[in-house]
Amino acid sequence: MRKNLMFQSTLSGSGKSLITASLCRHLSNKGYNVSPFKSLNISLNSFITEDGSEIGVSQAFQSWACGREPCHQMNPLLLKATGNSATQLIVNGKPSKGFCSRNDNDRKRLMSIVYDSYEFLEKTSDVIIIEGSGTPAEINLSDVANMATAEMFEAPVIIIGDIDTGGVFAGLYGTYKLLERKHRDLVKGFMINKFRGDPSILSPGIERIESEIGAPCLGTVSYRNYRFPEEDSLSLGGPINPNPLGDDIRDVWLKNLDLFLENMGQEVDFGVLENIIDRGI
Amino acid sequence: MSIEQRLRIKDEISRNHFKRAKPLMVLGATSGAGKSLMVAALCRIFSDMGYTVSPYKSQNMSLNSFVTKHGEEIARIQDLQARAARREPRSHMNPILLKPIRDDVSQVILYGVPYRDMDVDTYYNIFIPSRGKEILEDSIGFLKKTNDIIIMEGAGSPAEINISDIEIANLKAAEIAGAPCILVVNIERGGAFAYLYGTIAILEQAQQKMFKGTIINNFRGDPGSLKMGIEKIEEMLKLPVLGTIPHMDVDLPSEDSMDISNDEKKGLYTVGIVRLPRISNFTDFDALGLIENVSVKYITEPRDAKNADILIIPGTKSTIEDLIWIRETGFEAAIKDLHGKTPIFGICGGYQMLGKQIIDINSIESETKIIEGLGLLNGCTSFDKYKKITTQVEGHLQTDPLKRRIRGYEIHMGVTENKIDPPLNRVRVDDRNRDEGSYDPEMKVFGTYIHGFFDLPPARELLMSLIGKQMSECKAPACENEVDGIIDENLDKLAKAVKESLDIEWIMDIMGVPE
Numbered sequence: 144m145r146k147n148l149m150f151q152s153t154l155s156g157s158g159k160s161l162i163t164a165s166l167c168r169h170l171s172n173k174g175y176n177v178s179p180f181k182s183l184n185i186s187l188n189s190f191i192t193e194d195g196s197e198i199g200v201s202q203a204f205q206s207w208a209c210g211r212e213p214c215h216q217m218n219p220l221l222l223k224a225t226g227n228s229a230t231q232l233i234v235n236g237k238p239s240k241g242f243c244s245r246n247d248n249d250r251k252r253l254m255s256i257v258y259d260s261y262e263f264l265e266k267t268s269d270v271i272i273i274e275g276s277g278t279p280a281e282i283n284l285s286d287v288a289n290m291a292t293a294e295m296f297e298a299p300v301i302i303i304g305d306i307d308t309g310g311v312f313a314g315l316y317g318t319y320k321l322l323e324r325k326h327r328d329l330v331k332g333f334m335i336n337k338f339r340g341d342p343s344i345l346s347p348g349i350e351r352i353e354s355e356i357g358a359p360c361l362g363t364v365s366y367r368n369y370r371f372p373e374e375d376s377l378s379l380g381g382p383i384n385p386n387p388l389g390d391d392i393r394d395v396w397l398k399n400l401d402l403f404l405e406n407m408g409q410e411v412d413f414g415v416l417e418n419i420i421d422r423g424i
Numbered sequence: 425m426s427i428e429q430r431l432r433i434k435d436e437i438s439r440n441h442f443k444r445a446k447p448l449m450v451l452g453a454t455s456g457a458g459k460s461l462m463v464a465a466l467c468r469i470f471s472d473m474g475y476t477v478s479p480y481k482s483q484n485m486s487l488n489s490f491v492t493k494h495g496e497e498i499a500r501i502q503d504l505q506a507r508a509a510r511r512e513p514r515s516h517m518n519p520i521l522l523k524p525i526r527d528d529v530s531q532v533i534l535y536g537v538p539y540r541d542m543d544v545d546t547y548y549n550i551f552i553p554s555r556g557k558e559i560l561e562d563s564i565g566f567l568k569k570t571n572d573i574i575i576m577e578g579a580g581s582p583a584e585i586n587i588s589d590i591e592i593a594n595l596k597a598a599e600i601a602g603a604p605c606i607l608v609v610n611i612e613r614g615g616a617f618a619y620l621y622g623t624i625a626i627l628e629q630a631q632q633k634m635f636k637g638t639i640i641n642n643f644r645g646d647p648g649s650l651k652m653g654i655e656k657i658e659e660m661l662k663l664p665v666l667g668t669i670p671h672m673d674v675d676l677p678s679e680d681s682m683d684i685s686n687d688e689k690k691g692l693y694t695v696g697i698v699r700l701p702r703i704s705n706f707t708d709f710d711a712l713g714l715i716e717n718v719s720v721k722y723i724t725e726p727r728d729a730k731n732a733d734i735l736i737i738p739g740t741k742s743t744i745e746d747l748i749w750i751r752e753t754g755f756e757a758a759i760k761d762l763h764g765k766t767p768i769f770g771i772c773g774g775y776q777m778l779g780k781q782i783i784d785i786n787s788i789e790s791e792t793k794i795i796e797g798l799g800l801l802n803g804c805t806s807f808d809k810y811k812k813i814t815t816q817v818e819g820h821l822q823t824d825p826l827k828r829r830i831r832g833y834e835i836h837m838g839v840t841e842n843k844i845d846p847p848l849n850r851v852r853v854d855d856r857n858r859d860e861g862s863y864d865p866e867m868k869v870f871g872t873y874i875h876g877f878f879d880l881p882p883a884r885e886l887l888m889s890l891i892g893k894q895m896s897e898c899k900a901p902a903c904e905n906e907v908d909g910i911i912d913e914n915l916d917k918l919a920k921a922v923k924e925s926l927d928i929e930w931i932m933d934i935m936g937v938p939e
Contacts, residue, residue, distance in 0.1 A: 156613050238810075310452075310584070313453060395714065
């Protein structure tokens with residue numbers, strides 16, 4: 144049985160990358176060999192690995208969180224929008240031309256690249272923490288990065304809702320309801336991220352969602368302005384934590400992650416997440 | 425105004441006006457859905473058609489208030505909407521304004537006058553149950569008598585099922601006004617269909633029936649690609665999608681951004697990053713926040729460039745396209761104006777732009793084959809073939825006598841030649857040493873391909889030494905009066921774009937407004 148867990152979300156920018164990094168860090172701290180994985184990343188912020196491969200900067204960060212050197216298998220597909228509806232697709236760390244995700248054959252080829260990368264990582268990992276891309280409920284798109292990935296690697300899925308912009312219960316409920324039935328069965332829990340205030344006021348809403356989707360709420364994570372690498376231009380301009388904590392920004396990111404993880408440990412039951420990983424789908 | 429005076433005026437109005445305005449309520453699936461500007465657009469559209477229109481928001485929580493001619497304090501966004509409706513803003517348009525004082529406590533402004541400070545508990549459990557309904561009935565009643573149309577705005581999401589019994593800003597207000605509701609969703613962060621479905625489907629039956637349509641807002645790309653999703657959601661909700669509004673760059677304040685700029689902590693010095701449309705690798709600038717007293721701001725308007733102590737042109741996914749953007753938006757003139765006064769950095773694509781020329785004979789990056797650069801450095805960049813350089817680099821700044829380590833990575837197409845300006849860095853790549861980047865000997869302009877340039881201290885120290893030098897030179901004060909004149913023009917632009925994408929006749933039909 145594969146040992147893995149996947150985070151998906153109701154909106155892009157819900158904090159999947161950070162929560163993925165946190166669980167990676169937590170498991171790595173416990174002595175497991177952990178790898179992050181994101182089959183398809185859509186981002187203009189990329190990182191170059193030791194062998195000159197280009198991957199999303201979030202996977203590099205998650206990899207450091209695992210105490211590993213980043214490699215292109217952690218993010219086999221990277222889509223960079225070049226403007227005017229044009230895009231550049233990076234496959235296995237290198238620019239590639241001539242793929243079209245609407246073409247069934249190309250889609251199969253891309254999925255097999257995703258599969259090979261995952262298999263490569265699995266050889267050196269006890270557990271793989273997978274991050275989805277965007278949201279799984281885009282009913283006008285054929286999805287590679289979310290439920291297709293979860294299905295292929297038999298990954299239990301946790302959906303993250305962003306409460307910062309409001310409507311979090313609607314977002315969780317709608318996302319779940321718009322999934323195909325077989326994909327709904329993969330959803331093993333949900334989390335609420337970026338909350339400010341006293342979480343007890345959320346109880347009536349949380350109970351309602353638990354009963355609607357038949358999966359538990361695994362925690363409510365507080366909003367914190369820590370310093371992490373941003374993936375998305377939508378997040379530009381927000382306030383940041385003034386604590387430098389170091390000279391090298393990569394160290395600072397990891398130290399911030401440790402702080403974040405420490406607080407998150409009070410808000411999320413990591414034991415339950417580990418049980419879900421052990422049980423699988 | 426005394427209570428007696430107010431009552432007398434109200435009485436007179438009731439006697440002389442019999443209008444029964446047709447209301448419409450605009451609700452958002454999340455905050456930041458674009459409700460406020462949608463209301464402004466509809467106000468302007470109906471005003472253009474000759475109707476007397478008023479905006480309305482029962483309760484607004486905002487630190488940004490505006491004082492009307494009558495000395496009433498209302499939220500600034502209602503002032504903007506009133507302008508869109510070509511009406512004098514009045515407190516009835518926003519009878520309750522909550523100004524947060526600290527966590528859980530707000531100053532309650534009632535009909536434009538400070539009422540008292542209340543904590544969340546008192547407000548929702550005592551004040552609203554006892555006074556809420558009456559305030560809404562009064563203010564809506566007044567507007568109904570004095571208008572043909574009322575465009576009402578909700579607050580946040582109407583589907584906050586944990587507080588639905590105590591909130592008055594959304595469906596409660598619509599119910600009191602008898603307003604049909606439309607739901608706006610912002611598609612920018614994805615999940616639009618899920619949010620539309622979830623917001624309505626999670627409500628009680630009676631509330632679901634108040635909705636008459638939905639709007640997808642802030643869409644980039646070809647609307648045709650949404651067709652399948654729209655058909656499916658219309659079928660699931662049994663409601664029409666009344667329009668897909670494209671993303672617009674209008675120079676109007678959104679409510680949220682007004683609050684952010686108000687709260688933002690100011691550093692002593694500002695590093696301004698030009699917010700290119702195709703900006704990439706902006707994790708480069710995260711490290712600048714490590715410098716004490718420095719704040720990083722993304723600059724979207726050329727006129728704001730002069731407020732920066734250091735200006736950076738960041739990396740971009742498309743150098744030529746963004747250079748054209750810089751030229752057309754007036755950023756080029758602003759940057760050239762600052763040249764010599766404010767230190768300017770270019771990273772990657774920004775570095776390419778700083779040179780004299782960019783040549784792309786084989787149209788590798790864009791259709792434009794040759795384009796003049798900003799000419800602040802003497803480099804010339806050419807895209808000869810489809811070759812992308814991706815490599816990690818390590819080295820030191822040429823300006824650093826201690827040769828301390830910097831490191832990062834290069835991701836670019838195109839090669840830059842510069843035989844005139846001195847190189848900025850000496851780097852080691854694949855066991856070979858080479859020069860990298862350039863700067864002008866006056867130390868006013870710097871360019872490098874290295875992403876992560878500021879990650880380690882040496883480059884940040886260079887930047888700070890430039891600020892120190894520059895602060896001793898005099899700077900022109902900022903001028904802010906230009907903003908006002910642009911607003912009306914932008915409201916027209918907004919209304920026009922919304923009108924083109926929205927089925928206004930259907931909306932009039934929903935409201936029962938005769939054509």
